[in-house]
Amino acid sequence: MRKTCLSLFLAAALAGCQTAPPPDAPREGAAAAASREAGFPAVAESLLMRALERSPEWSIYAGRYDDAATLTVPDAQRRAEDLSFAEAALAELAAFDPAQLPPDQRIDHMLLTNRFESTLWYLSIFRDWAWNPASYNVAGPIGLLLNTPYADEDSRLRTVMARLERVPDYYRAARASIEDPTPEHVELAIVQSRGALSVFGDGLRERIAGLGLDAAERATFETRIDAAREAIQGWIDWLEGEQARLAERGNARSFRIGPDLYEAKFRYDVQSDFTARELYERAVAEKERLHAQMDGITRQLWPKYFAGTAMPQDRLERIGMMVGHLSQRHVAREDFVDEIRRQIPLLAEFVREHDLLDQDESRPLVVRETPEYMRGGGAGASISAPGPFNPTANTYYNVSPLDGYTDEQAASFLREYNHWVLQILNIHEAIPGHYTQLLHANKTPSLIKSLIRNGAMIEGWAVYAERMMLEQGWGGQEPEMWLMYGKWNLRVVTNAILDYAVHVEGMTEAQAMDLLRREAFQEETEAVNKWRRVRLSQVQLTSYFTGYAEIYDFRERLKREQGEAFDLKTFHNRFLSYGNAPVPAIVGLMGEGR
Structure with missing residues (x-):
């Protein structure tokens, strides 16, 4: 359920702590003076556009291609420039008192401030660029440039050719930046870098040969492809050497980040009214509530599926037996991706028939196999959505194929994503989950709220959408569907518990395996992947439950306050109209009638 999310600088600014100011960074005094003379919207837009110009990678993900030919080299000088730019940006923002701004602008001020403060924290304290x-x-x-038809093929290929020129410099900088890596992240880098080689393979060479590039351009392109592949392979070789060295040394850096870094990362990344500890405690309580609910459904279904079989005294054992029995109903291995494709239009029709929220049929969802360079992180499905500068581009539903699984692993995976759970997955990833929410976000008039994406809001909406769809009748109110929803929702809850407890x-x-297998009823393949994922990420696994709890609590409060006047479609459309802002910010805006 991991999503492809944008970071403001972190993809391009990955290392170092020098403080020499970049040529384009405003002086603090001049920035403050300019801020006082200009209205906040003008300053905010200026900051956002300068940030985009400084990060061609972020711009590409946002659908803006003005600087797409430039590859950012993540060296020490770049890190120093990013630090200086963030400090100067905060000085500009400090010229405004948020309390004096209208609510909508107040949220933009908060989002920009958090983003630049988190940039400083990531570069100077968290320092993941080094490990x-x-x-x-x-x-x-x-990959996005090659697959997004924002311009003709010749132009896009020339842009790619320009980016390739600095690929060797990029990997030299990467090698120089790594100081004390964790073994887990070295392994992931090897897997994904091998996948990156596929982007520069025969398929790209065939596209070059079939287009209008002249002989000199084709020769340059071929040379740069060869140099890029050599640089990536050299990076892989170096990583494999690091892997062997770490294994021999035996005392490598731990993937666990500890309480201080965890609370700070939670604060910057999630922007919740919860602290990390409070969220963990609520998740523990929610696990107990779900177990009680699932036990009631299991008792109801027992005579239907286990007539004549004594019901175990242990609650988790009897729930596990029922879940295990129902999980045998699933699609064939070879039909997994096709079944996902089949369900998408059915979900869209259900949303239309029940008038749950606005959709946009002009922007279809494309189901595809997950590109190789995105695999290996432990997530089997994800969404790659266009940014607001190119909102009509394809949104991709990435589904990892089961080709690399043994028969036993594939069977375990399919039991996990069984007949009922696969439907909930598609609600989460597609309609009316991530795909629908991100379409709405691209239409918000505030670029800041669209581009600075809050993961808890995005993930929380998708989790909320699952429950809402079942409440509205998807699945026909079958107890089997609600039992499997409980199992699925336990993933969200145990994600939060697991992430905090591990780190x-x-x-x-x-x-961890006991929590996932016995208490959350997960198949071994799913549990193993989740253990892998929690060692490769921090805090992100909490975003699902955080956002869901905040959205659901808010909806239920509005229903109590508004009574019969409450309209679900109006609530959904209004909530989604605020882009990707944190849930507490949206609650504040809707509460003030904005």
Whole structure:
């Protein structure tokens, strides 16, 4: 359920702590004076556009291609420039008192301030640029340029050719930046870098040969492809050497970030009214509530599926038996991706028939196999959505194929994504989950709220959409569907528990597998992937439950306050109209009638 989300600088600014100001950074005094003379919207827009210009990679993901030919080299000088730019930006923002701004502008001020403050924190304190080699990969933006028809093929290929020129410099900078990597992130970097080689393979050479590039351009392109592949392969070789060295040394850096870094990262990334500890405690309580609910459904279904079989005394055991039995109903291995494609229009029709929220049929969803350079992080499905500068581009539903699984692993995976759960997955990823929400976000008049994406709002909406669809009748109110929804929702809850417990409390692999397998009823393949994922990320796994809890609480409060006047479609459209802002900010805006 991981999503492809944008970061303001972190994809391009991945290392170092020098403080020499970049040529384009405003002086603090001049910035403050200019800010006082200009209205806040003009200053905010200026900051946003300067940030985009400084990060061609972010611009590409946002659908803006003005600087797409430039590849950012993540060296120490670049990190120093990013620090200086963020400090200067904060000085400009400090010229405005948020309390004196209208509510909508107040949120933009908060989003920009949080983003630049988090940039400083990531670069100078968290410093994952020094220990996470998986942060370095040139394939993503180039893959987007090759697959997004924002211009004719010749122009896009020339843009790619220009970016390729600095690929060797990019990987030299990456190698120089890594100081003390974790073994887990080295392994991920190797897997994804091997996938990156596929972007620069025969398919790209065939596209070059078939287009209007002259002989000199084709020769330059071929040379640069060869140099890029050599640089990536050299990076892989170096990573494999690091992997062997870390294994021999035996005392490598831990992937656990500890309580102080965790609370700070939660504050910057999630922007919730919860603290990380409060969210963890609520998740523990929600796990108990779900177990009680699922037990009631299991007792109801027992005579239907286990007539004549004694019901176990242990609650988790009897729920697990029922879940295991129902999980045997699933699609064939070879039909997995096709079944996802089949369900998407059915979900869209259900939303139309029940008038749940606005859709846009002019912007279809494309189901595809997950590109190789995106695989290996532990997520089987994700959404790649266009940014607001190119909102009509394709949105991709990435589905990882089961080709690399053994028969046993594939069977486990299909039991996890069984007949009922696969439907909930598609609600989450597609309609009316991520795909629908991001379409709405691209239409918000505030570029800031659209471009600065809050993961908890995005993930929380998708989780909320699952429950809302079942409440409205998807699945026919079958108890089997609600039992499997409980199992699925336990993933969200245990994500939050697992992430905090692993990184803050030192939960072991055995304890994690017990939580996932026995208490959340997950198949072994799913649990193993989640253990892998929690070692490769921090805080992101909490975003699902955080956003969901905040959205659901807000909706239920409005229903109590408005009574019969409450309209679900109006609530959904208004909520989604505020882009990707944090849920507490949206609650504030809707509460003030904005």
